[in-house]
Amino acid sequence: MGIVAVTDQSLKKASRIIQDGGLVAFPTETVYGLGCNALDKAAVEKVFRTKGRPPINPLIVHVAFIADAQKIAKMTPLAEQIAFHFWPGPLTMILPQRENSEVSELCTAGLNTIAVRFPEHEIARKLVQMAGVPIAAPSANISGAISPTSPRHVFESLGESVDMILAGGASRMGIESTIVDVTTDIPVILRYGSITKEVLEDVLKCNVQDGVAGEDNVHSLIQSPGQLLKHYAPQIPLRMDAVDVHSDEALLAFGNTKFMSIKTGGNLSSFSDDQIRNLSESTDLEEAAKNLFSYMRDLDNPKFKSIAVMNIPNEGVGVAINDRLWRASQKP
Ligand code: TXA
Numbered sequence: 484m485g486i487v488a489v490t491d492q493s494l495k496k497a498s499r500i501i502q503d504g505g506l507v508a509f510p511t512e513t514v515y516g517l518g519c520n521a522l523d524k525a526a527v528e529k530v531f532r533t534k535g536r537p538p539i540n541p542l543i544v545h546v547a548f549i550a551d552a553q554k555i556a557k558m559t560p561l562a563e564q565i566a567f568h569f570w571p572g573p574l575t576m577i578l579p580q581r582e583n584s585e586v587s588e589l590c591t592a593g594l595n596t597i598a599v600r601f602p603e604h605e606i607a608r609k610l611v612q613m614a615g616v617p618i619a620a621p622s623a624n625i626s627g628a629i630s631p632t633s634p635r636h637v638f639e640s641l642g643e644s645v646d647m648i649l650a651g652g653a654s655r656m657g658i659e660s661t662i663v664d665v666t667t668d669i670p671v672i673l674r675y676g677s678i679t680k681e682v683l684e685d686v687l688k689c690n691v692q693d694g695v696a697g698e699d700n701v702h703s704l705i706q707s708p709g710q711l712l713k714h715y716a717p718q719i720p721l722r723m724d725a726v727d728v729h730s731d732e733a734l735l736a737f738g739n740t741k742f743m744s745i746k747t748g749g750n751l752s753s754f755s756d757d758q759i760r761n762l763s764e765s766t767d768l769e770e771a772a773k774n775l776f777s778y779m780r781d782l783d784n785p786k787f788k789s790i791a792v793m794n795i796p797n798e799g800v801g802v803a804i805n806d807r808l809w810r811a812s813q814k815p
């Protein structure tokens with residue numbers, strides 16, 4: 484069926500596909516998700532198979548009401564506070580799962596916790612409401628590859644293996660939701676997103692721990708099984724904090740490129756149109772986040788030796804951008 488425009492009719496059809504155990508890719512404010520009925524083991528299995536995702540990596544379950552989150556997960560007063568403030572929105576909570584939750588064990592990779600997200604995007608919310616079941620949805624891309632921020636990205640990545648791709652234009656934020664573990668008294672960030680540690684601390688009036696697995700924090704991999712180090716990866720190598728660029732590289736720029744030098748001499752005007760993208764000429768980090776995955780895809784062309792990425796300030800959503808770039812730059 485491929486990419487389908489959103490109408491009342493196509494949404495009805497999409498919700499029926501979910502109820503019948505099929506797969507629907509849909510827009511959210513972060514990235515496109517590959518959705519299925521979270522209660523249906525065979526459907527969840529199909530999602531893992533389609534993505535080539537290792538079964539140890541659990542999925543996020545999407546709901547459209549706080550009350551529906553409470554049916555599958557136990558929400559402490561802290562979790563409720565986070566929900567009231569940040570939902571619907573780009574924030575996923577890791578919560579203790581209810582014993583009587585009907586969510587497929589495959590979806591949670593057998594853990595006794597569950598990742599729950601209440602997305603803001605109208606199409607995502609309508610789809611969950613109309614399907615009448617919680618929707619498990621990882622990003623709609625092959626496991627380990629660059630996340631999709633447009634319906635075309637989903638089609639290029641997964642093609643006809645998805646029963647329907649709902650078209651909702653380019654993703655507004657372009658970077659996956661912030662993941663916060665709320666199973667202990669102190670909230671722990673497991674994945675950076677546009678809702679930052681500072682914003683969380685400001686709203687919650689408490690300390691928030693940084694538990695993102697990475698260079699300085701390999702132990703956290705146990706807490707966040709999906710944050711496998713190599714991720715968001717283009718086919719060609721990517722290097723960060725470039726202060727110069729080779730003539731056979733592609734350039735992912737940020738801000739002013741006036742002082743970028745070319746190793747072999749010359750200047751950037753000799754670069755072809757498909758060799759350079761600027762995440763944000765005005766150094767707007769939110770604009771950069773929105774463009775990040777799309778521009779990485781544009782430059783991921785085997786005719787280039789690698790992608791050189793200019794320095795991006797590690798503040799605000801820049802922390803999440805640098806996290807994605809760092810994972811993309813890891814050798815397999
Ligand atoms: O913005 C988003 O969150 C998007 C859209 C589609 O909603 N979804 C998304 O899903 O990014 P995915 O599958 O690409 O990332 C899910 C992450 C993985 O890193 C996984 O390990 C983690 O959530 N996760 C899921 N359940 C977990 C759990 N019980 N404990 C710790 N981490 C969990």
Ligand code: MG
Pocket residue numbers: 621622630
């Ligand atoms: Mg993903």
